[in-house]
Amino acid sequence: MNYLEIDKNHLWHxxxxxxxxxxxxxxxxxxxxxxxxxxxxxxxxxxxxxxxAVLGYNNKKVFKALKKQGKKMPHIMFGGLTHxxxxxxxxxxxxxxGFPSVFLCDSGSVSVEVALKTAILYQKAKGKNKxxxxxxxxSYHGDTLGAMSVCDPQxxxxxxxxxxxxxxxxxxxPALGFNGDYSEALEDLEKTLEKHHEKIAAxxxxxxxxxxxxxxxxxxxxxxxxxxxxxxxxxxxxxxxIATGFGHTGExxxxxxxxxxxxxxxxxxxxxxxTMTMAAMLTSKDISDTITNxxxxxxxxxxxxxxxxxxxxxxxxxIKELLKLNWKNKVKDIETIFKKELEVLKSNDKVxxxxxxxxxxxxxxxxxxxxxxxxxxxxxxxxxxxxxxKLFYSIVAYTISxxxxxxxxxxxxxxxxxx
Ligand SMILES: *Cc1c(COP(=O)(O)O)cnc(C)c1O
Numbered sequence: 001m002n003y004l005e006i007d008k009n010h011l012w013h014x015x016x017x018x019x020x021x022x023x024x025x026x027x028x029x030x031x032x033x034x035x036x037x038x039x040x041x042x043x044x045x046x047x048x049x050x051x052x053a054v055l056g057y058n059n060k061k062v063f064k065a066l067k068k069q070g071k072k073m074p075h076i077m078f079g080g081l082t083h084x085x086x087x088x089x090x091x092x093x094x095x096x097x098g099f100p101s102v103f104l105c106d107s108g109s110v111s112v113e114v115a116l117k118t119a120i121l122y123q124k125a126k127g128k129n130k131x132x133x134x135x136x137x138x139s140y141h142g143d144t145l146g147a148m149s150v151c152d153p154q155x156x157x158x159x160x161x162x163x164x165x166x167x168x169x170x171x172x173x174p175a176l177g178f179n180g181d182y183s184e185a186l187e188d189l190e191k192t193l194e195k196h197h198e199k200i201a202a203x204x205x206x207x208x209x210x211x212x213x214x215x216x217x218x219x220x221x222x223x224x225x226x227x228x229x230x231x232x233x234x235x236x237x238x239x240x241x242i243a244t245g246f247g248h249t250g251e252x253x254x255x256x257x258x259x260x261x262x263x264x265x266x267x268x269x270x271x272x273x274x275t276m277t278m279a280a281m282l283t284s285k286d287i288s289d290t291i292t293n294x295x296x297x298x299x300x301x302x303x304x305x306x307x308x309x310x311x312x313x314x315x316x317x318x319i320k321e322l323l324k325l326n327w328k329n330k331v332k333d334i335e336t337i338f339k340k341e342l343e344v345l346k347s348n349d350k351v352x353x354x355x356x357x358x359x360x361x362x363x364x365x366x367x368x369x370x371x372x373x374x375x376x377x378x379x380x381x382x383x384x385x386x387x388x389x390k391l392f393y394s395i396v397a398y399t400i401s402x403x404x405x406x407x408x409x410x411x412x413x414x415x416x417x418x419x
Contacts, residue, residue: 043383046384053270056399062272089315132167134192135204140206153170169192237263345412374392383408
């Protein structure tokens with residue numbers, strides 16, 4: 001069977017044409033931080049499958065949990081029924097995040113949809129007609145229409161969808177840098193809130209690191225001021241931690257870099273360490289109580305595969321493995337290596353900026369036309385990276401060896417130098 005041919009004729013790939021114009025590689029298997037291609041090549045994984053495979057691939061304990069649950073009960077509807085894997089996961093997530101009300105769903109985008117709906121229902125329950133959202137420029141919150149309506153209008157191509165997309169309000173994102181000056185962004189936020197607060201249900205943002213919309217690291221203090229302003233105007237604060245969650249920024253959740261808590265968080269990606277699709281929305285008790293005790297009474301959302309037992313079991317095993325891993329020190333070591341190895345690119349004339357936080361290393365180039373060239377260079381040299389636009393970045397599993405990570409970094413450096 002020539003499945004590369006079948007793929008080419010029949011399968012859409014992310015953000016692509018059919019057939020795809022860029023090269024597609026067939027993967028045979030994975031193991032920890034290695035990807036084995038059908039053609040015999042072995043690549044060190046510098047992407048952790050888009051923030052998700054934090055334990056590396058094929059973790060034995062996670063697989064054991066999957067098998068065990070598969071024998072017992074792969075799936076059961078969550079309407080009117082419940083099960084141990086879901087209860088166990090809720091207990092763990094409540095303990096780790098401090099948010100007591102949990103909605104389990106199947107993908108990050110859906111958890112964002114649920115968060116937006118929850119915010120509107122909460123405001124309605126309080127007798128307020130607030131249906132608009134505030135978001136940051138450069139944001140990314142998913143690809144479904146609601147989630148997309150709070151993504152950066154330019155990078156997510158809002159104009160293609162015309163009136164179909166809800167109109168939301170965007171403010172300047174804080175300037176770059178974990179200790180960066182956020183005064184301009186704050187000024188914009190203050191002005192915008194003053195003008196539009198009456199219609200804004202919630203402010204949604206990715207805390208500390210904006211991911212797919214620009215790989216931008218910013219000052220957590222901005223979040224503390226934003227929280228105060230939201231309180232002043234009765235606006236809910238939603239932190240989308242789908243990318244930042246589970247240790248990537250050096251704290252278990254990025255909001256833990258601050259002294260505040262938002263009202264709602266969304267998590268996904270690394271929740272099952274990249275083994276199965278699953279996400280969640282968590283809220284304060286005030287939010288679940290307010291909706292429940294109002295005339296509305298219910299949160300009107302219920303995916304078919306909500307709280308899928310297989311995915312819950314995998315999430316339970318993944319979180320257990322993560323907490324056993326001494327992940328905080330490992331992420332710190334990864335950060336140190338990224339900083340040391342990528343430093344040389346700061347003075348490269350093709351490079352605009354080099355920035356690192358936790359398990360994330362980013363090289364922003366001046367030119368946005370070299371992504372494919374860089375990717376091909378890396379694959380030729382045994383490393384899997386997938387730059388987009390100006391952003392050449394790596395997010396690695398916490399189980400990566402020092403040698404493997406150094407190879408990833410050195411390949412990034414050589415790739416940029418080869419331009
Ligand atoms: C990936 C991502 C999403 C969307 O999650 P999917 O599982 O791809 O639907 C939403 N928000 C952020 C911050 C993300 O990084």
